[in-house]
Structures are given as C-alpha cells and as structure tokens.
Amino acid sequence: MPGETDRRIITELAARGYNADREAVTLLASEADPDDALERAVEAAPPDAFKITGEHLREVFEADARDSPRDPTAETPDSTSNTDPSISPAELEDRTTDSADTSPSETVGDDPTRTTDERVPTDPEHRFVEIVGDITGQSTGTGEYSDFVTVFRDRYERLAGKLRGRINHRPADAIQTMPGGGDAEMIGMVNDIRSTAGGHWLIELEDTTGVFPCLVMKDREIAELVGEIVYDEVIAVRGTLADDAGILFTDEIFFPDVPHTHQPTTADRHVQAALISDVHVGSQEFAEEAWSRFADWLHTAEAQHVEYLLLAGDMVEGVGVYPNQDEELSIVDIYEQYEAFAEYLKEVPGDLEIVMIPGNHDAVRLAEPQPAFDEELREIMSAHDARITGNPSTVTIEGVSVLMYHGMSLDEIIADLPEEKASYDNPEKAMYHLLKKRHVAPKYGGKMRIAPEEHDYLVIDDVPDVFHTGHVHKLGFGTYHNVTAINSGCWQEQTEFQKSVNIDPDVGYAPIVDLDTLDVTARKFT
Incomplete structure (x- = not known):
C-alpha cells in the first residue's frame, strides 16, 4: 500500500501486539511497500519481543536485500510542504487560526499514488535533543528543617550572583x-x-x-x-x-531578570515543534475529536516540518485531584487512564521526537520539582519511545533551549499580582514575571508545594530561548526580552469544577514554533 502513513503503521503493529521505536516506524514508512515490510518485520521478530526496533528492521531488510537485491534505479518520492505564517501575539484575541484544512493534493515525484497531503517520514539523523535540570533520580530531600535551609540558601546564592x-x-x-x-x-x-x-x-x-x-x-x-x-x-x-x-x-x-541584550539561538534548518499540554485523558470532558484532528493534521504534508512534540504535563485527568472529581471521570483507574493516553499518543506520527514532563494531575509527587514518571508508567507510554523527564527541565532541540515547566506557580503569580500585570486571560504575562524573577516558583508556603533539595532546581540559571508552560488551560504567547513565552491551552472542555472557579478553557490549540525563526503559529483543532 504505497503512501501509507506512520499512524497506520503504528496501529497495525499495535493490533499484532507490538510497539515500535521512532526509527522502526521511519524505516517501515520509507519502504516501497510498507505493508509487505511490516509483515516481514513481524514474521522475523523474536518470539519474546514486544517492540519492533530499527536495529531489528535493518537486519531484516539487509537479509532480504541479499536474497533479492532491490532495483538501484528506483526513486524515492520527494517531500513538499505548506506552512502558515506565524500569528503575532496581537492577533491572539480572535483565536480563529485554521485547523486541519489542507490544500488540494498534488502528486509527488514519479509516484502517482503519493500526494502532498501525506507526511513524508523525516530523517532522525539531523536531530539533536539534550535535557538538563532533570530532578529524576537526584532527589535527596528528607523534609528535615536543614533541607529547607539548604535549598533557600542555594536559591539566594545563585540569584544574588545575577545581581x-x-x-x-x-x-x-x-x-x-x-x-x-x-x-x-x-x-x-x-x-x-x-x-x-x-x-x-x-x-x-x-x-x-x-x-x-x-x-x-x-x-x-x-x-x-x-x-x-x-x-x-x-x-x-x-x-x-x-x-x-x-x-x-x-x-x-x-530583579535578577533576563538581560535586555539576550539573543536567542535558532535552528540552522527549517524545522518546527508542536508545544501542547493538559491532555487530561480519563476526563469525561477530554476533547477526543479535537485530538484526533490534531493527530490527523500531523500526518499531512502541511505538518511536514513538525519533527518535535513537547508535552508540558497533565497527560491524564488523574484521581482525587480536586473535590468530587470521581463524578467527572470517564476512566476511574489511573493506570487505565495512562493506557488510554498511550493509545491516543499512537495516533501521532511515529517519526516525531516526543518529550514529556509531568503535571499536578499526573501520578508523580505533587511537590516541585517533580521527578519523571516511574518505570511502570514509562512502559505503558513506550510506543513512541518518548523522552520522559522531570518538571521543570530544559530541553535543547536543534540548538534551541526550551524551558518546560507545567506551571503550577502561575496560579500564585496571578493571585498575588494586579490584574493588569498578570491574569488568566493573558497567561504569558505571568510567565514574563517568572522570567524576570529567574525562578519558576518563587513563593513558598501558599498553594505551591516545594520539595527541599540540595539545589534549587526551580531557579532559571540559563536564559531559555523558549519558555513553555501549561496548567491554567489558557492560550497565550509573546516575547519577553527576546524569550518566546508560550502557554499552550488544553485538550479538555470545561468541567463542572472549572465552572465553579470561573475557568473558561482554551481547548484544542497547538502552538507551532518555527525553530529557525522562533515564530509561533497557534493552530486550532476544535
């Protein structure tokens, strides 16, 4: 079946009881006959295997090539894409960005069945991902008084050094x-x-x-x-x-602040990242149709340059997070919520590099910094071999540093500052204040729970190029001293609890960042 998408490959493998890593999906999708390649891969899989890997496929294809050499004159389809211009922060109010509509199909290369409305698998060799500031496996706090003295002394010394x-x-x-x-x-x-x-x-x-x-x-x-x-x-x-x-x-x-002279780093090729958060699978109000439209769009040529997907927490709705939450759940078991989330994650292209951090609804400790998901949850969400790290973490992709923080402290900032300086309707302004303070959660003792560690992992030591948060379920983006700040909305319609606290969520938005220019396009899928 020429022109098969990564999503179909992942679904077919899952139906046979297999997961697959990114390289495997890319290799399968690049074959002239992905259906046949998939069947050969499954037939040659070890009896106890549960994941098809790129290494396994290379061995299978090399063996097949020795038995039946391929035509050296065969051509590989070219790739084309269409991109929308970025949306400026001033245009955010109407929030009417087109969703998954695509332009008419055009044939690609010499393959009359391959069209530009299909995503062409990307080459992972050009990608570079580095993660720093991850608390996972580094936690030393015991809750003793001396631990709090240590973390606040560390905070003081590091921020004082900037002043x-x-x-x-x-x-x-x-x-x-x-x-x-x-x-x-x-x-x-x-x-x-x-x-x-x-x-x-x-x-x-x-x-x-x-x-x-x-x-x-x-x-x-x-x-x-x-x-x-x-x-x-x-x-x-x-x-x-x-x-x-x-x-x-x-x-x-x-204030410690971001220097006015800060100049961000950009990628040396045209490549994009989708920044989302607050999926909330397991909630009765999970926006399933919007998610499917987003996943479908990622398989189109229009999304050809989207090679990274960064999720800033709250993959699932969780259990016992707020009063009477059980009345609003479609899935009551936390592990089944993650299993359902993993299935929805399989809908996105398998060649995407995915990075995930936890949020306050996820099954990790509530106190920040939050370690990443444990091994059991990692295994459940292993289909795309996502990179899973703690909250917060700085993720460098193609040379662009992205500070990923779920955003619990935004509630505190918005509550403490005057409305004209920070509000839920303009969450990016609250983010500016965190950058100005060079700390993602400066206030201790309110609703925020902060774990005492040897080092304050919440200090913003190095100025990021992009600051990505979620949590407040509102869409907002802009720039502060040349740092691109993005709060990415959510994938959950308004719940009864949200109505009671006057939260009107921005649902089904996916901010797309051009890593070579740091322009932002907010795509709407509702």
Whole structure:
C-alpha cells in the first residue's frame, strides 16, 4: 500500500501486539511497500519481543536485500510542504487560526499514488535533543528543617550572583553598623511586604547574615514595582539610610531578570515543534475529536516540518485531584487512564521526537520539582519511545533551549499580582514575571508545594530561548526580552469544577514554533 502513513503503521503493529521505536516506524514508512515490510518485520521478530526496533528492521531488510537485491534505479518520492505564517501575539484575541484544512493534493515525484497531503517520514539523523535540570533520580530531600535551609540558601546564592554585577552589595549585619544618612545597597530574599499607616511600603529583606527593613515611599515611581514583588524572591535595592540607620529609604529596585541584550539561538534548518499540554485523558470532558484532528493534521504534508512534540504535563485527568472529581471521570483507574493516553499518543506520527514532563494531575509527587514518571508508567507510554523527564527541565532541540515547566506557580503569580500585570486571560504575562524573577516558583508556603533539595532546581540559571508552560488551560504567547513565552491551552472542555472557579478553557490549540525563526503559529483543532 504505497503512501501509507506512520499512524497506520503504528496501529497495525499495535493490533499484532507490538510497539515500535521512532526509527522502526521511519524505516517501515520509507519502504516501497510498507505493508509487505511490516509483515516481514513481524514474521522475523523474536518470539519474546514486544517492540519492533530499527536495529531489528535493518537486519531484516539487509537479509532480504541479499536474497533479492532491490532495483538501484528506483526513486524515492520527494517531500513538499505548506506552512502558515506565524500569528503575532496581537492577533491572539480572535483565536480563529485554521485547523486541519489542507490544500488540494498534488502528486509527488514519479509516484502517482503519493500526494502532498501525506507526511513524508523525516530523517532522525539531523536531530539533536539534550535535557538538563532533570530532578529524576537526584532527589535527596528528607523534609528535615536543614533541607529547607539548604535549598533557600542555594536559591539566594545563585540569584544574588545575577545581581552582584549591578550593585555594591553589603550584608544585612554590615548595613546595621553603618552611620545614618549614607548610601547603602543590599541583595536579599523577600521576608515580608506590608503597607504602613501612611500608605508607604515596608519590605524586609533577608540575607545569610540577617534581616533589614527597606521603605518604599508611595509617591516614588518605584512604588509601582512593589506590586510585582512576591514573598521569597531575591531582589536588590539601592537607597539612603535613615538618620538613625534603622531603615533604608529605597530609591531603586532590581530583579535578577533576563538581560535586555539576550539573543536567542535558532535552528540552522527549517524545522518546527508542536508545544501542547493538559491532555487530561480519563476526563469525561477530554476533547477526543479535537485530538484526533490534531493527530490527523500531523500526518499531512502541511505538518511536514513538525519533527518535535513537547508535552508540558497533565497527560491524564488523574484521581482525587480536586473535590468530587470521581463524578467527572470517564476512566476511574489511573493506570487505565495512562493506557488510554498511550493509545491516543499512537495516533501521532511515529517519526516525531516526543518529550514529556509531568503535571499536578499526573501520578508523580505533587511537590516541585517533580521527578519523571516511574518505570511502570514509562512502559505503558513506550510506543513512541518518548523522552520522559522531570518538571521543570530544559530541553535543547536543534540548538534551541526550551524551558518546560507545567506551571503550577502561575496560579500564585496571578493571585498575588494586579490584574493588569498578570491574569488568566493573558497567561504569558505571568510567565514574563517568572522570567524576570529567574525562578519558576518563587513563593513558598501558599498553594505551591516545594520539595527541599540540595539545589534549587526551580531557579532559571540559563536564559531559555523558549519558555513553555501549561496548567491554567489558557492560550497565550509573546516575547519577553527576546524569550518566546508560550502557554499552550488544553485538550479538555470545561468541567463542572472549572465552572465553579470561573475557568473558561482554551481547548484544542497547538502552538507551532518555527525553530529557525522562533515564530509561533497557534493552530486550532476544535
């Protein structure tokens, strides 16, 4: 059956009880007769095998070639594709991007049965994927008080290092001994923020030597910045000591921030990545039809250059995540939810490189950083040999670094900051603040659960080229100091629980990033 798609190959193998790795699907799809190649691969599979691998197929095809050499004049069909221009953040409001409609078919090469509305398997040899910052297997926290001291000290030292080039820092205990009326500068972790009787703002900063109060007068321009500050983040201040040296009158506030001079890295060829999250298989409101349209589109020539699929958490709906959730489940067993998700994942092309991190609905610990899925769940989701890593992790693809974070802390940021600075309708603005603070979850002690580790895995040490989050079920994207920030919406219609908390989800969107330009196109499949 010439022109067979990867999706059909994966389905046929699954029907015979086999999974397949990416290379195997690519090799099968590139054969002149994929049906015949698939049958030969299955017949030659070891009796105890459950996965068809590229290595196995090469052995089968090499043996067949020795028995019956192929025609050296045979041609391989060329590949063509159609791409849409990117959508700017200003055009996000109408959210009417076309979904899976494709242009009329055209024949490809010398094969009259092969058409441009079919995806041509891509060559994995050009791909490069590297993952850093993964907590999986590295967790050392025991919950002891000393662990919390260690992680907050690590946070302070690393973020203070990003601020020391901007001010002449003096420790809190040194400032306490300085004469009144002089200038002083300090880097500290925000210990407290409160308004005074006169409407001014008092910020207590803590470093490794002590605590010092800093006053921001309400009539100063920097008073607006106080509304952006949250507990436990690290900032720097510059000002003048009171006559009794008991308080610092603050003139300037600095955040670790992304440098204005940051220049992102881009791929050296035209290649794209689809960024999605919050699939929520197992929910009665899982948008199955939208998912199928998305998967079908990935098999078309229009999606020819989409070689990466990055999923930022909440593969399944989970169990016991919120009150009365059991009344909204279509699948009540957590393992059966992952089995169903694995089946839906088989619908996407087998030659895609897939990277997945967990979210708060997934079967991993809730405290962040979250280790990746355990071996049992990895085995369930093994069909595409996806790369599975922790939350958060930085994934470098084709030289482009993508910070993947599920986004639990966005709730805290949106709740704490004024609506004009961060809201659910514009989740990318909340993401800008995390970049500004150089930490994906700065506030401790609210709804966020943070696991104490030897190192703070939630610090944004290196500036990413792309920042990808989910969790809030809203679509939003834009740029902050040349970092592309994307919150990718969801694949779950509004649940009764979401109605009760006024969440109106953006369903069935797939942001597509051109890795060579970092342009973003938001495709809609509902």
